[in-house]
Amino acid sequence: MSGFRVFARKELREIVRTWRIWVLPGILLFFALTGPVLARLTPQILSAVGSRQGVVIQLTKPPTYLDAYGQWAKSLSQIGLFALIIIYGGLVSSERRSGTAVLVLTKPVSRRAFVVAKALVHALFLTAIVVLGTALTWVETAVLFGSAPAGALWSAALSWLAFALLFLAIMTLLSVSVGSQAGAAGVGIGLYALLAVAGIWPPLTTLSPAGLVGAPSALAAGRNVAVLWPVLTSLALAALLVATAAAVFRRQEL
């Protein structure tokens, strides 16, 4: 158990002291900060663009806090998810390729602990970024729009977080079973496309993670969407995938 704790602490320090502290937080926090501003200024931006081309563009209704929430949900679902897939494609394979795993795994650290510690620490890291980004969006929306009810924003962000944790688990498994980071990322993007297509079939939308593909945007728009089952199945599947990754890694030769 001490091996697990020490290795998990190493993962945490590695996040803080390498590029990892800048890339995903940088991307998400940038969009968290700019989203509400962009939503607030959309009429002015459109009108400025239109006047340059001699066209009068007028929105039918003024932007609301829901537009700011929508920006955040869109950023998470598109750029956030693709960044996550690309970054975590090498979660385990990068240590195998560089040889650093050899020195760790010949000490009292089981392969299961190695994989689970990585998945767990990065799940916490991802959760912290999403919470921080959502809080920033929330405060900024309140300042810019004068009103920012919590429900729509946080339900959208947390439902995306469940989906992101599922993809973190998928990438953990892929980074164990596919040697290259680019290859794992490619398969990850393919799986996302499959889930998006699966979301067309209503039973899957109601019960499976496929229901979380469009849920964040719908929730951010203030619509009522039942996400309990998709969230539960996503989290259960994430745990299963990490356990599978650990089992696969245990059988591999380094």
Add this chain to the structure above:
Amino acid sequence: MTAAVEIAGLTKVFGRTRALDGLDLVVPEGSVFGFLGPNGAGKTTTLRILTGLARPTSGTAKVLGRDVAAADNALRASIGFLPDVPAFYEWMRAEEYLTFAGGLFGLDGPPLEDRVTVLLDLAGLTGVKTRIGGYSRGMKQRLGVAQALVNAPRLLLLDEPTSALDPMGRKELLEMLASLRGRTTVFFSTHILGDVERVCDSVAILDRGRVVAQAPINELKRRYGASKVVVEVDDGADELAAELANASWARTVARTPDGRIEVIVSDADAARRAIPAMVASRHLALRRMDAGELDLEAVFVELVGGSGT
């Protein structure tokens, strides 16, 4: 004496390549054991199996009395390992890495701090504040040795530990390995024969995935030294060498640059009786004839058929 490493009938097949082909080996506990072999002989594969990084195709390997197939944290806690090219987290500093490595063995607090201080000194890295990413290969190798010793292991497995070191670093490392004799079993692979001769009690010579000889160094040299006859004549050495090559007891005949004839013989007594007669029948003047002891390099070349290191 109990065995620190016991390998029986070990094979490892990669596709069509047989990296290990029925390897048998016993390493006595407390010894400094040299594992010699040319490149591609299977040294690294053996070490990877012993450390649980790879699985054998067939056969068994036991470390400290336990089958490596069932290796767990308890067994790994008794082993120190240095791979041929050690890779570290490059964002760490040496002190941090050793503290991290010690922590994985459950060490902490002042005992760990003391050990890290001693090991940094041993590795010549005291006061080095550069991140590991900026280290030379020699510095990394020294740090690799230090991390392998952080748990004061019962068995130290080293893959080519001196390959990246300068002469002084090599000398210091070999002295340090020799000082562990009796307390820690040191099992190290190398193709540097001088290193083995300097510090090892016993040696195994590996060729094409098989152990072709295993014995204490002195015994190995004695065994093969008795089979080497050196002959020096004034003239006609080429013709004599040709005749020697046809003798039933001659296994190999070689000419040295200074004109001597070196004969590896299967029956030293027969050779000693026959060679003077051959020289006399050719009316040559015999300047020297002795049964020279083979050094380890000659034993190695003899055993692996001159495939080189």
